[in-house]
Amino acid sequence: MMSQIEKQAAAARSASKRLAIASAEQKNESLQAIARALRNRKSRILEQNREDLAAGEKAGLSTALMDRLKLTEQRLEAMAAGLEVLTRLPDPVGEVLEVTDGEKNLRIEKIRVPLGVVGMIFEARPNVTVDASGLTLKSGNAVILRGSSSALCSNSVLVDVIREALADTSLPPEAVQLVTDPGRETVRELITCKGWIDVVIPRGGPGLIRRVVREATVPVLETGAGNCHIYVDRTADPGMAGNIVTNAKTDRPGVCNATETLLVHRDWAEKHLSKLCKELTLQQVEIRGCSRTRRVFPRAVPATATDWETEYLERVLAVKVVDSLGEAMDHIDRYGTGHSEAIITEDDAAARRFLQGVDAAAVYHNASTRFTDGSQFGMGAEIGISTQKLHARGPMGLRELTSHKYRIHGTGQIR
Incomplete structure (x- = not known):
């Protein structure tokens, strides 16, 4: 019997197949719809965020975590504007990176393709919910979000708003999933869901990142601390x-x-x-x-x-x-x-x-x-800042959420 995480991952993988062949126009229309929805539902979003802030204050969260947790009208507007910036950026999917001639006059093209399904694990940052959703949608990926319990109300309402907006577009709402169980076991399930999830990105404190790197069987795009x-x-x-x-x-x-x-x-x-x-x-x-x-x-x-x-x-x-x-x-x-x-x-x-x-x-x-910020680097937003050296380094935007494949054209050649 499939667990809840596996069910969400299966739905996300199905959605990723549709996203991979979606046009730039379809993806941009969806991002614009989400931006409008964020503005139209700001009262509802801020109300739920206040619930998280009250619980965080009662729990004694640090000043830094409370600042990251807090949403304001200005921050919501910045999130919506970031999505609109993404619509003006080139679609990375299908970009031809190289064209070479192989043996026997084969024409070999190296092109950008989506990663597939991205698992995003993060702490007390509801803005990541929107940034990660926008970036993955534009780059043709589905995303499964697992935030911390301290931001559960905020993340839940944001994902509801995103999925409601997607329901009125040509992209599937299942492209954005939220893990609502804040238990530690759901992190383990997510980072070991190999075959369903293609990459995991942890974004948070050193303890979270170390755990994900140590325990994951899914490939990890590691973000790091900023000393x-x-x-x-x-x-x-x-x-x-x-x-x-x-x-x-x-x-x-x-x-x-x-x-x-x-x-x-x-x-x-x-x-x-x-x-x-x-x-x-x-x-x-x-x-x-x-x-x-x-x-x-x-x-x-x-x-x-x-x-x-x-x-x-x-x-x-x-x-x-x-x-x-x-x-x-x-x-x-x-x-x-x-x-x-x-x-x-x-x-x-x-x-x-x-x-x-x-x-x-x-x-x-x-x-x-x-x-050092995706918006300041002209990426619209970022899904995290990588301090590793493989595949992606620094602010990770649209291109960093793609891989590549080779497309080979022949005229009947055999080896």
């Missing part, structure tokens, strides 16, 4: 550095592209670090500094070895003074998670060395790490 760094070089413009660091730390501290560690060249630190730390504390940022940082800013809390490896996801910043660019890069190599790293400098040679030598999905020169 992001900014290195302020000796030639950095003080005003620019202050703006970038403040934005990277305080714009949304609870997201993975927020900066967690600030590395500062000793020459710059002597002249400007004290002022920057004061500005950050005015933004309610707690500074945890090395001994050299505390000499110029005595109010800093002494940093421990743990601080260099911590993704705070709150208004805390670890600060370390270094002697050189090389020392900063060594620190990032040891403690970074391969997410987003930045250098602020007016020295083009230093910038080139940093951009070429730092091993991360996104490396920045004179810009905030907060830009």
Whole structure:
């Protein structure tokens, strides 16, 4: 007898066959219908989100998780607008990547195809429900969503709205499924549903991601933690550095592209670090500094070895003074998670060395790490930020949700 997960996976696989041959026009019309439905049903959605927020507050969820859980009219509008951006992007399915001549004049085409059925496991992020649904539909995939219990009301109403919208289009509502049982066993079932689900994408805390990678028998597209760094070089413009660091730390501290560690060249630190730390504390940022940082800013809390490896996801910043660019890069190599790293400098040679030598999905020169985001990269949205190196790396948009196959044309050749 099939379990509930297997029934949902079977329905999703059937839907994926129809999606794989859907036209760009059909997919775009469906995305537009969902965007309209989100706007028309915003009162209903926000009401259910308030239920989750009240339960989260009672359960003592962290500030970071509460921020990720919260929906507002502005965030709903951004989600709807993201779907509309997807309609303006090229359909990746069927794109011819290469054309070559094989043996005996065979014509070989390499083309993009959907992955099939995507399993999405995520924590306290109802916006992922919409982003993942939009991206998978546009890339010709079906999706099974398994959110956390803390966002169950929000995710349920969002999927209801999405499926209601799809029912009035040419795409099957079964293309978007939600696992409503929040038990841990449903995660195990989803990540071992080989043969029905083609890939699993975990998006959440380190514990969730480690579990999925460890236990899955379905291939995993791994997203990772964001222990992001900014290195302020000796030639950095003080005003620019202050703006970038403040934005990277305080714009949304609870997201993975927020900066967690600030590395500062000793020459710059002597002249400007004290002022920057004061500005950050005015933004309610707690500074945890090395001994050299505390000499110029005595109010800093002494940093421990743990601080260099911590993704705070709150208004805390670890600060370390270094002697050189090389020392900063060594620190990032040891403690970074391969997410987003930045250098602020007016020295083009230093910038080139940093951009070429730092091993991360996104490396920045004179810009905030907060830009590592699918919408900011022109993808409309993202299904996650990959810190691995196989198949996809960085923000994963439409192209990252495709594979390829070879289409071979012959004229009667035999081997």
